[in-house]
Amino acid sequence: MPSEYLMIGEKRVEIKDLPTIPSVHNQILKIIEDINYSVEEVSWLIEKDHVLSSKVLKLVNSPSYGLNNKVASVRRGVILLGANLIRGIILSTSLFSSKGDELPGMWDHSYCTSAIAGLLARRFNLITIEELMTGALLHDIGKVLLKQYLKDEIVYLSDIVKTKSMNMLEAEKRLLGKGHDEIGFWLAEVWNFPPIIKDIIRYHHVPSETKDNIKAVSIVHLADIISKALGITYDADPYIVPFDKVCLEAMETIENDLADILSDTMNIVEADPALQNYIHGGCNGQKNS
Amino acid sequence: MRKLTPENITPGMMLAVTVKDPQGNILFLKGIELTERHISIMQGRKVKNVIVEGSADDNPDKEKQNQLIDLRFSTAGSHPFMVKLRDMIKEFV
Numbered sequence: 001m002p003s004e005y006l007m008i009g010e011k012r013v014e015i016k017d018l019p020t021i022p023s024v025h026n027q028i029l030k031i032i033e034d035i036n037y038s039v040e041e042v043s044w045l046i047e048k049d050h051v052l053s054s055k056v057l058k059l060v061n062s063p064s065y066g067l068n069n070k071v072a073s074v075r076r077g078v079i080l081l082g083a084n085l086i087r088g089i090i091l092s093t094s095l096f097s098s099k100g101d102e103l104p105g106m107w108d109h110s111y112c113t114s115a116i117a118g119l120l121a122r123r124f125n126l127i128t129i130e131e132l133m134t135g136a137l138l139h140d141i142g143k144v145l146l147k148q149y150l151k152d153e154i155v156y157l158s159d160i161v162k163t164k165s166m167n168m169l170e171a172e173k174r175l176l177g178k179g180h181d182e183i184g185f186w187l188a189e190v191w192n193f194p195p196i197i198k199d200i201i202r203y204h205h206v207p208s209e210t211k212d213n214i215k216a217v218s219i220v221h222l223a224d225i226i227s228k229a230l231g232i233t234y235d236a237d238p239y240i241v242p243f244d245k246v247c248l249e250a251m252e253t254i255e256n257d258l259a260d261i262l263s264d265t266m267n268i269v270e271a272d273p274a275l276q277n278y279i280h281g282g283c284n285g286q287k288n289s
Numbered sequence: 290m291r292k293l294t295p296e297n298i299t300p301g302m303m304l305a306v307t308v309k310d311p312q313g314n315i316l317f318l319k320g321i322e323l324t325e326r327h328i329s330i331m332q333g334r335k336v337k338n339v340i341v342e343g344s345a346d347d348n349p350d351k352e353k354q355n356q357l358i359d360l361r362f363s364t365a366g367s368h369p370f371m372v373k374l375r376d377m378i379k380e381f382v
């Protein structure tokens with residue numbers, strides 16, 4: 001059981017104060033909790049929301065799914081993606097862009113990391129690809145609490161990153177005593193995410209500390225680094241968090257495959273004008289869409 | 290290695306990375322010498338990037354791009370894998 005509250009620096013965040021999810025989104029989340037949910041009902045609700053619809057289609061048509069024919073119907077997208085990913089799309093959509101509290105670039109970074117993770121998972125024959133891509137989509141979810149409850153501290157954090165050339169995770173730990181990974185883990189416990197998703201959120205910067213799911217966590221660790229290396233990132237933090245070499249053991253042949261992986265990654269980027277912007281303009285102030 | 294679009298390829302270039310179409314289907318395996326025929330197939334299948342052997346021509350934009358990549362990697366540690374990744378990213382973007 002997660003504790004009733006979480007201390008972030010001097011701030012006490014209680015479960016009852018957690019970000020709210022818009023009611024339509026909540027309705028879909030409730031429906032897919034039931035294993036025998038109706039695909040028709042879920043698709044119908046998603047279709048009414050064009051942001052959700054476009055994200056469902058974008059993900060299912062990304063090269064990580066390797067489908068030969070383009071999927072044009074939301075219904076088919078819902079079937080192919082499955083409940084976990086639908087849940088991930090809904091949560092990331094409502095949490096990364098709650099009114100007035102947008103996290104620019106957060107969706108693009110999360111989507112890109114998820115798509116790269118999907119590619120890697122297929123390459124390394126991981127069967128839990130759906131949960132893995134969901135975990136990748138939500139890996140930085142702890143940032144949502146920082147953004148919502150520690151506005152002043154965030155400004156200060158960005159300053160430290162800029163003036164001291166320190167990565168954001170390090171700055172969070174120094175100033176607040178914990179990083180977005182630990183904060184995200186608490187959220188994941190409160191929302192009762194599946195264990196593999198919890199592990200991804202908690203250990204995506206230090207796969208060597210995870211007890212289970214080391215392969216999945218390592219894949220997201222590397223996917224996160226690659227999207228950051230391409231400049232697909234947010235919150236004025238260009239710096240890559242130190243690399244955990246344990247991920248190489250978990251993905252044995254990766255060194256030889258690197259060129260192929262990057263080539264596939266460029267296919268993901270080039271299929272998406274929003275992502276291309278980051279590469280060419282080096283901008284990370286894109287609006288969520 | 291360097292990244293080109295099919296339009297900028299000239300016959301005789303060597304393919305450094307296996308080419309796939311946007312759906313992820315393999316078209317040509319790495320190591321082959323590209324001909325006009327390969328180029329037109331890639332255009333027909335809407336391939337956007339092709340990695341060929343050889344180094345990129347120098348240009349000022351590239352220089353700036355590389356500095357940005359170096360900055361991002363400045364905190365990543367000095368593990369040989371990170372060095373390799375950094376250098377490869379420079380060739381791919």
Ligand SMILES: [Fe+2]
Pocket residue numbers: 139140180181204205
């Ligand atoms: Fe992170």
Ligand SMILES: [Fe+2]
Pocket residue numbers: 109113139140224
């Ligand atoms: Fe991240």
